[in-house]
Amino acid sequence: MFLGNESLQYMISIFSHCNKKQTENPDHLKNSSWNKTIKAFVNSVGSRWAISPNPDMFPSDSLVHQQRLKEIHEHIISMDGVYTTAILENVRKEQEKNARIAREAEEKLRKEYEELKRREGEAIAKAKFEELKAEDEKKAKEKCEEEIKNLKKQVNELSSGGCFGLETQVKLESGRIIQMSELQTGDRT
Missing domain, CATH: 1.20.5 (Single alpha-helices involved in coiled-coils or other helix-helix interfaces)
Known part of the structure; x- marks a missing residue:
């Protein structure tokens, strides 16, 4: 992990773009939309998660909007220290x-x-x-x-x-092969 495992104790997972039903009832989001990967990530950050309310659906003075922001605020103040x-x-x-x-x-x-x-x-x-x-x-x-x-x-x-046959051949020192009958005095074999 780029920030290190220690950074997980300083993270809060905030979900945005939730529909009206998910924003009004966060457990609905958790039960209907989270797969194993999301559940594992949220658990790794100490189960600190919240929903960012969509101001188009929930104006800032609405109870749902204020409840979701309060949940985020409570997660922030519950953390010991900061990631420095x-x-x-x-x-x-x-x-x-x-x-x-x-x-x-x-x-x-x-x-x-x-x-x-x-x-x-x-x-x-x-x-x-x-x-x-x-x-x-x-x-x-x-x-x-x-x-x-x-x-x-x-x-x-x-x-x-006792005698050489006419077809007997001799190899001279030079490497030349000749018939025995052609051998002359002085030829070296």
């Missing part, structure tokens, strides 16, 4: 303190969220790196196994016949 600027200032300081605490709590939550997001991001990046690394290692292992298989095959061919 000092009270308002205290309420404002308390509201500022509460707002600061709320902002600090929100900032703390935001930082925790950012840290969690950063850590999770790092964890996701690390997991992706490990996954890619494992894939590369698997491909390298498969390539090595294939080369070993080919070398074993070549060794078996060599040991079985």
Whole structure:
């Protein structure tokens, strides 16, 4: 509440624009027109309420007009003290303190969220790196196994016949692959 809860002890709820029946009998207004919200508000101000008489319906010298104004006057004089600027200032300081605490709590939550997001991001990046690394290692292992298989095959061919076949190929140091029959003295394999 803008004025603070303490301000409720200095409030009177005044109803205006009431019809003739409601102005003549305030209980009629209370029983026929008040919903839960209005009842709760009137209770929060200490059940201090009254009707402001419509001067078009009730001239100032009429009994109803005078009774309604007397009720308002009685509520005013029954109050202990007044709502001062000092009270308002205290309420404002308390509201500022509460707002600061709320902002600090929100900032703390935001930082925790950012840290969690950063850590999770790092964890996701690390997991992706490990996954890619494992894939590369698997491909390298498969390539090595294939080369070993080919070398074993070549060794078996060599040991079985004693000679190289015409289709045997050799990989030169330069990376060029040639037929064994094209190999010359000085070529580095």
